[in-house]
Amino acid sequence: MKKAIYILLFVLFIFTSCNQRSEKTPEEKNALEINKENTDAEKGDHVTDTKMIPPFTEEEKKHYINEAKSIAKTAFNIFSSHLKRLFEEKKPQEALAYCKENALRITDSLAQVHGVEIKRTSYRLRNDKNKPNDQEEKIMEIFKERIHKNLKPTPYVHYDEYGNPHVYLPIIVQEKCLMCHGDPNTDIPDEINNKLAELYPGDKAIFFKKGDLRGIWSIKFPKKTQIAGESK
Ligand code: HEC
Numbered sequence: 001m002k003k004a005i006y007i008l009l010f011v012l013f014i015f016t017s018c019n020q021r022s023e024k025t026p027e028e029k030n031a032l033e034i035n036k037e038n039t040d041a042e043k044g045d046h047v048t049d050t051k052m053i054p055p056f057t058e059e060e061k062k063h064y065i066n067e068a069k070s071i072a073k074t075a076f077n078i079f080s081s082h083l084k085r086l087f088e089e090k091k092p093q094e095a096l097a098y099c100k101e102n103a104l105r106i107t108d109s110l111a112q113v114h115g116v117e118i119k120r121t122s123y124r125l126r127n128d129k130n131k132p133n134d135q136e137e138k139i140m141e142i143f144k145e146r147i148h149k150n151l152k153p154t155p156y157v158h159y160d161e162y163g164n165p166h167v168y169l170p171i172i173v174q175e176k177c178l179m180c181h182g183d184p185n186t187d188i189p190d191e192i193n194n195k196l197a198e199l200y201p202g203d204k205a206i207f208f209k210k211g212d213l214r215g216i217w218s219i220k221f222p223k224k225t226q227i228a229g230e231s232k
Contacts, residue, residue: 006183012173016200017219022204025057032097034074052121056157056165057160060165061157063163064157064167065115065157065167065169065219067156067167067219067221068155068167068169068217068219069169070116070177071089071116071118071206071217071219072217073112074110074168075106075107075110075118075120075217076178078106078110079099079103079106081101082095082098083095083099086098091190091194092121092145092179092189092192093191093194094126096192096195096196096199097199100127100199100200101122103127104127104129104130106118107120110179114220115222116219116220116222117190117219117220118217118218118219119136119217119218119219120171120215120216120217121215121216121218122124122140122171122205122214122215122216123137123140123144123213123215124198124202124205124208125205126181126200126203126204126205127200130215132218133162136168136194136216136218138150138169139156139216139218140213142156143156143170143213144213145218147172147211153170153172153213154169154171154206155167155168155169155201160220161225163223164220164221164223165216165220165221165223166219166220166221167217167218167219167221168216168217168218168219169217169219170213170216171213171214171216171217172212172213172214172216173208173209173211173212173213174210175210177208177214178208178209179192180192180196181205181206181208181214182206182207182208182209183206183207184206184207188206
């Protein structure tokens, strides 16, 4: 009899401890899920495995965001300078062909130089190769929501499921984007409309308005990036 009680207790013990193990803490459960609240988006330090990765310090967050901003700015400047030249030479159609041939190449080579992964993506795509993943879609929803509430979308930084720091920066539509991403009837000149139809059948990146979210830069850093001042 005594033996049976011991066995029962033992089974109960195993059962409850197993249960506890599989019961994740709310932090763990939420780790991969992006909270829809904007305040959370601002905190931006979702950690996938709270036991393995310490949360970002403010200094680290700033470091990754600044790095990402500087990489995105370089890419933007490279695109812009080539486009500007082609427009000055009155070759807007060639500007489109240039984008099609070089956009991904430019981001790829910048990625190599900086030792990161760079992606420019959108919820309304021109080039299907820029397709967002689930995480990027969630982030874009958060940014759109903020814009909808007349709030500025702030850069988002977190650790991805492999523990890599990952920064997402909003890309906002400016006046100068409209000639290729605005209303085909009023903003986009005919020759560009025609070239777009030729190069990008099924283009969804039109009808954007100034101030809309056009998409995001999604920049993934290697696990250990030496942060200036970290060793102090
Ligand atoms: C000369 C026309 C032109 C102008 C001006 C232009 N774009 Fe684009 N944009 C393109 C083309 C073409 C692509 C597709 C590039 C490719 O094939 O990867 C593109 C792609 C993009 C993408 C990648 C997502 C997708 O839909 O494939 C983003 C984001 C984007 N543009 C943002 C902007 C922003 C922001 C501006 C203004 C600052 C702008 N673009 C101005 C032609 C233009």
